[in-house]
Amino acid sequence: MPRPAPPSDDRVIEVRGLRMSYGSTEVLTGVDLTVSAGEVVCLLGPNGAGKTTTIEVLEGFRLPSAGHVRVLGADPARADDAWRARVGVVLQSWRDHARWTPRRLLEQLGGYYAPYATAERPRPYDVDWLLDVVGMTEFADRRIGTLSGGQRRRLDVAVGIIGRPELLFLDEPTAGFDPQARRDFHDLVHRLSDLEGTSILLTTHDLAEAERLADRILVLADGRIVADGSPDALTRQVAGTSEVRWACGRERFVHGTDDVVAFVRGLFEQHGDALTDLEVRHASLEDTYLAMVQRFEAGARSAPALEVTR
Numbered sequence: 001m002p003r004p005a006p007p008s009d010d011r012v013i014e015v016r017g018l019r020m021s022y023g024s025t026e027v028l029t030g031v032d033l034t035v036s037a038g039e040v041v042c043l044l045g046p047n048g049a050g051k052t053t054t055i056e057v058l059e060g061f062r063l064p065s066a067g068h069v070r071v072l073g074a075d076p077a078r079a080d081d082a083w084r085a086r087v088g089v090v091l092q093s094w095r096d097h098a099r100w101t102p103r104r105l106l107e108q109l110g111g112y113y114a115p116y117a118t119a120e121r122p123r124p125y126d127v128d129w130l131l132d133v134v135g136m137t138e139f140a141d142r143r144i145g146t147l148s149g150g151q152r153r154r155l156d157v158a159v160g161i162i163g164r165p166e167l168l169f170l171d172e173p174t175a176g177f178d179p180q181a182r183r184d185f186h187d188l189v190h191r192l193s194d195l196e197g198t199s200i201l202l203t204t205h206d207l208a209e210a211e212r213l214a215d216r217i218l219v220l221a222d223g224r225i226v227a228d229g230s231p232d233a234l235t236r237q238v239a240g241t242s243e244v245r246w247a248c249g250r251e252r253f254v255h256g257t258d259d260v261v262a263f264v265r266g267l268f269e270q271h272g273d274a275l276t277d278l279e280v281r282h283a284s285l286e287d288t289y290l291a292m293v294q295r296f297e298a299g300a301r302s303a304p305a306l307e308v309t310r
């Protein structure tokens, strides 16, 4: 169950009117978003929508064309090392240090965070502990260049969190993960969020993953956030209809309805014992998302942004 959002003065990310152009192409046309302390927020959107661009701006790796951007109270483009030590980043790919071992890389990187340790937040994490929680103990002393794609990705995650970040950006963190690694990663996200109070903004193309992890989902399309709400609320709001399939003797029927209970009651009243099969399929987040994106891609530029629903 999604947790209730913390109060609004607890914001770790605040973005208003973010615009970003590459040459004459405007990718972000006015992004507004917030993330509160301890929230897990998932940024969805089709390929090329601008998710990575948005995250790179928030990380301070890219200068926006316009807009107000505050991350942990600072402008990321001008933030100092102390700010950077509070932020963890898992990018889409990390290809350095092929000859190092994961253990050595994590020990080296961890050392950079030690000066920024505080009483409430000792830094960095213990390397052995971290290797264990990302499922890397077995590969800890192998050369990074010999690891498989999924093993590298686990290392990417470890690199992103070694400094015990207060805020973590994850750009498609589970791309290339096998089902077990994916499940382990989901446990890790819950652990970071629930036990460490880490705020997390992640992108994914896996809707089931978004549904499982996110307190709140943001959909980026047409250069802006077109939906913002809990997975349940979005599903109810956009794809409110459920599909009812039934059979009477040999004939099969299908009907979309907002009120499944009333419809099914009507079916029983009308057909009684003649009903030989009945199936109800509720709309999923995937249905919702696809309906929403198709609407925007079909050019419904004037479609209103959905309400913030939590």
Ligand SMILES: Nc1ncnc2c1ncn2[C@@H]1O[C@H](COP(=O)(O)OP(=O)(O)OP(=O)(O)O)[C@@H](O)[C@H]1O
Binding pocket: 022, 027, 045, 046, 047, 048, 049, 050, 051, 052, 053, 054
């Ligand atoms: N450095 C760049 N120079 C020019 N155009 C760029 C640059 N980086 C990204 N783009 C363009 O900006 C748009 C948004 O790219 P971005 O990588 O932010 O999208 P995304 O939503 O993360 O996509 P994906 O889901 O495929 O990872 C794309 O059309 C991309 O081609």
